[in-house]
Amino acid sequence: xxxxxxxxxxxxxxxxxxxxxxxxxxxxxxxxxxxxxxxxxxxxxxxxxxxxxxxxxxxxxxxxxxxxxxxxxxxxxxxxxxxxxxxxxxxxxxxxxxxxxxxxxxxxxxxx
Amino acid sequence: xxxxxxxxxxxxxxxxxxxxxxxxxxxxxxxxxxxxxxxxxxxxxxxxxxxxxxxxxxxxxxxxxxxxxxxxxxxxxxxxxxxxxxxxxxxxxxxxxxxxxxxxxxxxxxxxxxxxx
Numbered sequence: 016x017x018x019x020x021x022x023x024x025x026x027x028x029x030x031x032x033x034x035x036x037x038x039x040x041x042x043x044x045x046x047x048x049x050x051x052x053x054x055x056x057x058x059x060x061x062x063x064x065x066x067x068x069x070x071x072x073x074x075x076x077x078x079x080x081x082x083x084x085x086x087x088x089x090x091x092x093x094x095x096x097x098x099x100x101x102x103x104x105x106x107x108x109x110x111x112x113x114x115x116x117x118x119x120x121x122x123x124x125x126x127x
Numbered sequence: 128x129x130x131x132x133x134x135x136x137x138x139x140x141x142x143x144x145x146x147x148x149x150x151x152x153x154x155x156x157x158x159x160x161x162x163x164x165x166x167x168x169x170x171x172x173x174x175x176x177x178x179x180x181x182x183x184x185x186x187x188x189x190x191x192x193x194x195x196x197x198x199x200x201x202x203x204x205x206x207x208x209x210x211x212x213x214x215x216x217x218x219x220x221x222x223x224x225x226x227x228x229x230x231x232x233x234x235x236x237x238x239x240x241x242x243x244x
Binding site for chain 2: 049051056057058059061064105109114115116117118119120122
C-alpha cells in the first residue's frame with residue numbers, strides 16, 4: 016500500500032539558516048514524488064516534483080529535493096530560509112490515475 | 128500552468144442544510160478529479176475520485192450518500208455535502224490533471240472552508 020511519512024510535525028529555524036524537511040514513502044513501483052506548500056487557509060502550491068532522471072530536482076523559491084531510492088526518501092532542502100517560507104509543507108506520492116497520497120505535513124516556523 | 132478553480136472559497140451554513148462546492152478546470156479537460164478533506168492541522172485525506180460520466184469512487188469510510196459527487200462534464204465536478212452537521216466543518220480541496228497526462232502534476236483548487244453552525 017502507498018504511504019508517505021513526514022517524521023517532523025513541526026520545525027523551527029532561524030531566518031537565513033538551512034532547512035531540510037524529511038519525507039519517506041512506501042510505494043510498489045517507481046514513485047512520482049511531489050512537494051507542496053500550503054499557506055494558512057490557502058490551497059496547495061507545487062514546489063517541485065520528481066518523475067525520473069536526475070535525482071536532484073530544483074523547484075521554485077530556491078527549494079530542491081533529492082530522491083534516494085535506497086532510502087525511500089525525498090527530502091526537501093533550502094540553503095537559506097526566508098521569513099516568507101513559514102507555511103505547511105506536504106510531501107506526496109502520485110499513484111495511478113493521478114491519485115495522490117499525502118504525508119501528514121510539516122509546519123515550518125521561521126524566527127527572526 | 129493549468130488552473131483549477133474552486134467555488135466558493137468559504138461558506139457558512141446551518142446544520143441540516145446542503146452545500147454544493149464546485150471544482151472547475153479552466154484551461155484543460157479532466158476525465159478524473161479528486162476530492163480531499165483536510166481537518167485543522169492535519170493532512171489531506173482523499174475522499175473520492177470523480178469520474179466524468181460515471182459514478183464516483185469513494186474511499187473507505189466516506190459516506191457516499193452524504194457527500195454526493197457529480198462530474199457532468201470534462202471541466203466540472205461538484206461535491207454536495209447533504210444534511211450538513213458541525214462535524215462536516217472542514218477544508219475541502221479538489222484536484223485535477225489534464226486527461227492526456229497521467230501521473231503528472233495535479234493542479235489543486237484553492238480550497239473551500241466549510242463551517243456548519
